Amino acid sequence: ILNVEQSPQSLHVQEGDSTNFTCSFPSSNFYALHWYRWETAKSPEALFVMTLNGDEKKKGRISATLNTKEGYSYLYIKGSQPEDSATYLCALYILTGGGNKLTFGTGTQLKVEL
Amino acid sequence: EAGVTQFPSHSVIEKGQTVTLRCDPISGHDNLYWYRRVMGKEIKFLLHFVKESKQDESGMPNNRFLAERTGGTYSTLKVQPAELEDSGVYFCASSGNSYNSPLHFGNGTRLTVT
Numbered sequence: 001i002l003n004v005e006q007s008p009q010s011l012h013v014q015e016g017d018s019t020n021f022t023c024s025f026p027s028s029n030f031y032a033l034h035w036y037r038w039e040t041a042k043s044p045e046a047l048f049v050m051t052l053n054g055d056e057k058k059k060g061r062i063s064a065t066l067n068t069k070e071g072y073s074y075l076y077i078k079g080s081q082p083e084d085s086a087t088y089l090c091a092l093y094i095l096t097g098g099g100n101k102l103t104f105g106t107g108t109q110l111k112v113e114l
Numbered sequence: 115e116a117g118v119t120q121f122p123s124h125s126v127i128e129k130g131q132t133v134t135l136r137c138d139p140i141s142g143h144d145n146l147y148w149y150r151r152v153m154g155k156e157i158k159f160l161l162h163f164v165k166e167s168k169q170d171e172s173g174m175p176n177n178r179f180l181a182e183r184t185g186g187t188y189s190t191l192k193v194q195p196a197e198l199e200d201s202g203v204y205f206c207a208s209s210g211n212s213y214n215s216p217l218h219f220g221n222g223t224r225l226t227v228t
Binding site: 031032034036042043044045046049051089091093095101102103104105106107 | 147149155156157158159162170172205207213214215216217218219220221222
């Protein structure tokens with residue numbers, strides 16, 4: 001069983017705060033690390049796909065870093081806004097004997113309050 | 115381009131009945147995944163098609179679940195007979211052929227078994 005862990009499980013911040021959360025994963029057989037944003041009553045939406053150790057990606061106020069050697073990725077949100085409230089999922093892409101597989105973490109639920 | 119579409123959006127059936135969910139991936143996407151989210155818990159992998167072949171079906175809970183993707187286009191997921199614990203939201207996603215291709219999710223089918 002492949003464990004992709006995210007922390008914290010949930011987070012409440014005030015509008016304007018910057019925040020970050022963690023995705024931890026086993027570093028063997030690593031191919032790619034995906035981040036998705038999942039708003040309530042919608043479907044997950046891709047934020048980033050990261051493949052190289054040391055990768056850093058940015059999309060507006062959201063950025064992510066990747067450390068494949070130690071098996072973690074951080075997602076940062078600068079100046080949180082209420083519309084950032086969502087569940088943020090990371091997913092690990094590995095190549096197994098049976099083919100490739102994308103395994104999701106449990107998610108970090110972010111609530112941004114006014 | 116048209117996104118991933120799923121049908122129906124909601125289904126309410128009685129225990130013991132049969133339900134078939136359908137997913138139409140983005141045209142040209144060889145990879146098609148089924149995932150399930152049960153009662154607000156994490157999103158769980160069910161299976162993965164590459165074209166018409168089942169690449170990985172390790173997440174299928176039991177033999178009451180049958181997935182097909184005839185001709186490598188749309189996919190169906192049949193639950194027969196349905197049990198109460200099968201209730202949840204079933205998501206389909208498709209992606210291109212590279213490991214760094216993000217998943218594009220459908221809006222999901224909310225299945226309620228009573």
